[in-house]
Amino acid sequence: MIDKVIIQHDFRYVIQDVQRGVVEKERFWIYINDERADFECTGKDIVSLGAWKFEEKHGDIVLKNGSKSITLKQPLSVTNADYEISCLAATDDGQRAIGGTQGQLKFISSDGKCVEVDNAHYSDVLQIQYFPSKQVAMTIGLDFSIKIWSVLDGSNPRTMRKHTAMLTALAAIGRGRNIVSGARDGALYIWECASGQPVWEFRRVKNMTDPVVGLAVIDTEETGNDARPVSDSIFYETENKNLLVGYESGVVSTYDLGTRCFLGEFSAGDKMSAFAANKEILVTGHSDGTIRCFRGSEKIWELHSDEEVRKIQISDRKIFCLQRQVAIVDYNGKIDSIFSDYYGLNDFCAIPGILYVACKDKTLKKINL
Template sequence: MSPLSTTVPLFSIQPTFLDVIADVRSGTTNKDSFYISSFIKDKSVHGTVDVYRSGSEVVLRGHDGFNVELGNHKLTLNVSCPELDVSNVLIKSPSSQIAVYSPKVIETFDISPQGELYVVGGPNGELSISSITDNGAFSRTLEGHLTYVTKAMFFPSGQVVLSAGGDMQIKLWSAADGSNPRTFIGHKRAVTDLAMIGRGRNILSASKDGTVKLWECGSGTLIYSFTNPLDSPLEPRAMAVSKRYDGISASSLSPLEFETDDKLLTIGYDNGDIAIYSLSTKNMLASIPSKSADSDISNIDVVDDRIFVARGEKSEIWDLRSLTVPLETISLPSPVVGIGASGVNSVAFATQIGTPVVFADHKVSYYAAGFDDSTVIGVKNRSLTGGGIYFAGKNGSIKRY
């Protein structure tokens, strides 16, 4: 069976388009307009949409190649662009949003599993935790990183945060009081990614020094360092932990390991190679070599037996049980900077340019409007638990869809 190949267009739409519609609807102005663009591969179309009243109804009229209508829900648009063969796509506005006050520039973020808190890290070591509701009434500043924060994430409990940065440090934080009970030292270059095993008694850190390290949280002990099996200077850029698809369980090698018996570790390297390990035995079980010279992996996610890999402007879905060819390749006209899967065929993409896109069952589900170009830095997908999908902008905004 040949792999599926899907080319996905992207959109850029005026972030305030809902305000334009609201002003016309309320009678603040009789007529206004907003801009909209779409691009796919090396083709693009740029246009405007007039908004005006006709009796009691608000009417939208697209120009320069666009057909635009209000969706059934007041926060959505239905858009077509015949020139790019784009028909009746859904563009959504956020259902809610958070204005982040510190740091002003976001490099990394996470949403707690319970959906109550968020954590953000900045370019100068800034790190803070705040409540999503109550206008951030609960807030903690976490001081300790010396330079840019590369990753921040919640433990499953939502009460503890793990962070890492360019200062080679990995830090454990209490969300309740902001204390830093543990700092993990051992990497020789910047830490690029973090991952958690089960409830978080063990954690993993990837670094530009070429290693992925396995730690025990209670004591801060370094248990094991995974190195590139080809012994070449590759940097691990992204990783994910998942349950073994084959049901095999093997006892761990150390009494300091917890919940590793039935887990896999998937690592993506800067040259596009992927290595898959047994976390308990530390043996490499499979690999997916890169077939392109320009295929730096930016993100990896794993759901059940599916691996979601972002390589530049292409994202691939692989089946762990058969790693000969990807099940599907999704091509976007802008590099992917964030990926979050919620099912075996459902994934959200944040791209360098254009609105984020949610892709499900081999087609676009909707586009997430509300961001200026070149601002989105990542995505957290909480759809499986009913929390929605969150995208963060570098300019200090987090939006939920």
């Protein structure tokens, strides 16, 4: 079971006021699995008024009740935005990108330089991804379009339109001369970035309108940097790569990107709402709060909660699951820690050692892992 934790939004100020002598003592609360726990600050001590004990360790909060322990990650820094952030992306060299609920887009370089684009999409920016070069990014929007951007100057050399339903998934194939996208009407397109045109369409034969929840491009063999086109000049670096697709019905399908052939499918459970995969594992999230982890088509563990799973990411041998909070889970299904925000979360992005979280109060928070 994934524990739900909500902490009083100004608890840090409560603690600081007591420690600075502004007040003699003051209380704050934490809801743990919908039950309230109260704590009182007196001098430098935080006294539990119930069963749960409050500790701080390496900047994080540890809640203990007998043998049970919950680690609540705390932000290292908080950045205020001028608008509500709908999505974000980050690279391991310190670049970040954020999209807004009114079509705003901002690229932030590792040295803090910002490139801003107003009206990048007509409405919400739904997803941002960097290409492997990290000099180019792609976005999907609520306007059904895919756009490619220079992160250096914000220019938009390609806009791709074909989808007729809300886009839900996007990935680069190899270095990104081809990309693949999926939408809620069941359509999956391979795009050639040079022309901006779709060059292949996949649909699930048994249910052609099964909504796409997520997808992943998986290398089945190391091809190195000398990868060559397969069959003709519109498909690049597709050899020895599979496309894994999670559908709302709960089905996971596999396609060979080199031959564009269907390889098989299995059921991961009903009402899938989130999907992620790499070469080692495949993880699905469901609208009933269930999270399942597979090796191939074999389930190795599952976790339960009572809130819909909105996003899953696998990074640095950890699984990050977004519900009202972000739960950080290891490959064995053990919950490592939780990040929760009083105002709620819109999106997150994990890179090795760091978690970035977009909160509903127009803030971007950075958490050390």
